[in-house]
Amino acid sequence: MIFDDFLRHRRGEQILPEDRAALESSVGEVRSLPARMTLVRKGEPVHFSTYLVEGLICRYMDDREGLRQLVAVHVPGDFVDLHAYPLKHLDHDLATLTACKIATVPHKNLDILMSDRPGLVKLLWFSTLLDAAMHREWIFRLGRLDAVARVGHFFCEIEAKLRAVGLSDGVSFELAMTQNDLGEACGITSVHMNRMLRMLKEQGLLEMRASRVQMLDRPALARLRARSESC
Amino acid sequence: MIFDDFLRHRRGEQILPEDRAALESSVGEVRSLPARMTLVRKGEPVHFSTYLVEGLICRYMDDREGLRQLVAVHVPGDFVDLHAYPLKHLDHDLATLTACKIATVPHKNLDILMSDRPGLVKLLWFSTLLDAAMHREWIFRLGRLDAVARVGHFFCEIEAKLRAVGLSDGVSFELAMTQNDLGEACGITSVHMNRMLRMLKEQGLLEMRASRVQMLDRPALARLRARSESC
DNA sequence: CGAATCTTTGAGTGGTTTCAAGGGCTGTGG
DNA sequence: CCACAGCCCTTGAAACCACTCAAAGATTCG
Known part of the structure; x- marks a missing residue:
């Protein structure tokens, strides 16, 4: 139905x-x-x-x-x-x-x-x-978080929504958004989004390749929320 | 009532x-x-x-x-x-x-x-x-506008709300918010809010003294919206 | 296979933050 | 009435984060 x-x-x-x-x-x-x-x-x-x-x-x-x-x-x-x-x-x-x-x-x-x-x-x-x-x-994300944290916060949110309807297993999911789209969601440029994704990958938190997202360290992604711009 | x-x-x-x-x-x-x-x-x-x-x-x-x-x-x-x-x-x-x-x-x-x-x-x-x-x-304000524009946008919004209930005459109104409060609304620090208010005053757009706001050039304040971060 | 779109990377610039310190205003207690 | 404390406003200098501009590499699609 x-x-x-x-x-x-x-x-x-x-x-x-x-x-x-x-x-x-x-x-x-x-x-x-x-x-x-x-x-x-x-x-x-x-x-x-x-x-x-x-x-x-x-x-x-x-x-x-x-x-x-x-x-x-x-x-x-x-x-x-x-x-x-x-x-x-x-x-x-x-x-x-x-x-x-x-x-x-x-x-x-x-x-x-x-x-x-x-x-x-x-x-x-x-x-x-x-x-x-x-x-x-x-x-909150746009007002209080820096770029890395915004990206982490966004992925946590979208993953939770997808999981609720069975489109994520909690770790990996499809997300056919370009880096430009992601930037438009997080209030940063696509160039900077690219750098933030690389940073997350280097730190082993998240990997995105061709519409497939892997959340390698969800707790760490959520923790980014604490590190606001002012710290 | x-x-x-x-x-x-x-x-x-x-x-x-x-x-x-x-x-x-x-x-x-x-x-x-x-x-x-x-x-x-x-x-x-x-x-x-x-x-x-x-x-x-x-x-x-x-x-x-x-x-x-x-x-x-x-x-x-x-x-x-x-x-x-x-x-x-x-x-x-x-x-x-x-x-x-x-x-x-x-x-x-x-x-x-x-x-x-x-x-x-x-x-x-x-x-x-x-x-x-x-x-x-x-x-939109937090994601796409720079600091001056955010402040202008915020004041336009709050003025419209106050006017709807007779608490603004369209130019001047009471707003008992500190610069820190305003900063927390606009996603900038209180220090920078102070500088933005000075800038608006110097350009003759808006003046705020001790809880009293004077919108000296409303159209110009609204126009700030067009000048986004990227320009 | 070529065109279009998306991704990646570098270098330089600029807007905002942080840190720090001083000035002004208000309310309270001596 | 003055002194003081507390809060808010103001300003400067330096550091940093994110943006712009630019160009090249990768991927997708027709």
């Missing part, structure tokens, strides 16, 4: 079978998308929300020179732009990083869910709050 | 009188708090949410050396930690910046609202999505 992975990382929040069935039946269409395709542009009115089944999707904002800052990376099982439902439009852009399979859910179907299944509403709300919590981690 | 300023910055979302009355009646207690007091610590179970009536409240995370990164600054009219309601606990700390007047709303009262007033649920959800949108602005 399409929504099998939805909120799978939050076992505390069990989804009732009826609610899940309601979700399934609210799907408009299932589509395959190519890599690096813009789904929604900032400010456009949106009439459906996107659930990610396969692949990677990112949300980003850019300055007037067109330089991107990623604000989120989504993995399968994420309801990507549920935000657009109450807000009616997005304050940022949405694009695929890799080839993706998505399910679109028309907002009018969500309206029906809202009135019919109050329990599900809380779950959907909950799901957007997890996104917000993730945003806060990104703020 | 306590909730007069709730969502006042979003005229599109009118609150029904009955809904507002229901909100008012769900208030547990109204309290005055001193400046620089921690309200909720990360991870603690929370059984009520806080609505800010007067003063400034910040949310922050810190690294192991105790260095703070603010992730949000709240002004009167903000439902500060509605997040804690579906999530049951917070992933960050909550503290007053100035002396505050708050209204606490027990979660059991929110449970009643949830079942009785479905329209209100969407409004509360909406309110947390505005916070998330603000988080994204912060990510």
Whole structure:
């Protein structure tokens, strides 16, 4: 089923079978998308929300020179732009990083869910709050960590998300992001990202070769968080 | 009434009188708090949410050396930690910046609202999505802007929030934050914040003296956003 | 096999931090 | 009323981290 992975990382929040069935039946269409395709542009009115089944999707904002800052990376099982439902439009852009399979859910179907299944509403709300919590981690990362630590922190986060839906064994996983993408997520240039990856490899913490990431020393990666800019 | 300023910055979302009355009646207690007091610590179970009536409240995370990164600054009219309601606990700390007047709303009262007033649920959800949108602005600010631009961007944002609830006339407003606080919000040191404020003053864009901010050239402040690190 | 994209590396520059010290303001107690 | 403590603001000098610019090597894809 399409929504099998939805909120799978939050076992505390069990989804009732009826609610899940309601979700399934609210799907408009299932589509395959190519890599690096813009789904929604900032400010456009949106009439459906996107659930990610396969692949990677990112949300980003850019300055007037067109330089991107990623604000989120989504993995399968994420309801990507549920935000657009109450807000009616997005304050940022949405694009695929890799080839993706998505399910679109028309907002009018969500309206029906809202009135019919109050329990599900809380779950959907909950799901957007997890996104917000993730945003806060990104703020912390960009505001308080130096480049190496940002990279370590980012990989820890993405690995945890992938593991929750069975796409990581805890050590090694696929991540089809370029060093430029990673830089746009961590607020550093692709050149510097390259140097940070080399540093992590030399220290035996993490290795990335051709879309395959190996977390060789997870505890050490997490510890980078303590070594902030100011120390 | 306590909730007069709730969502006042979003005229599109009118609150029904009955809904507002229901909100008012769900208030547990109204309290005055001193400046620089921690309200909720990360991870603690929370059984009520806080609505800010007067003063400034910040949310922050810190690294192991105790260095703070603010992730949000709240002004009167903000439902500060509605997040804690579906999530049951917070992933960050909550503290007053100035002396505050708050209204606490027990979660059991929110449970009643949830079942009785479905329209209100969407409004509360909406309110947390505005916070998330603000988080994204912060990510952008920290990831893509240099120090001057971050400061300009921050003041533009806080001014807009204050203006929405009548606490700014569009040019001048009270903001009882120290240069250290501002630095913790913008991801720079207090020393550098001092230099940036001097620079803004010398260029006639903004002046801050003893908690009073004067935005002398708002368009120019907003334009700083275009001059990213890479240019 | 060639073109495009991504990765890698070096050298030089610049923005921010750190360290350090002095000045100003406010509140408190003698 | 003055002295003092504490906190915040201010400024300078030096070190360092990350950026820019540039060019060459590797990989992917048509």
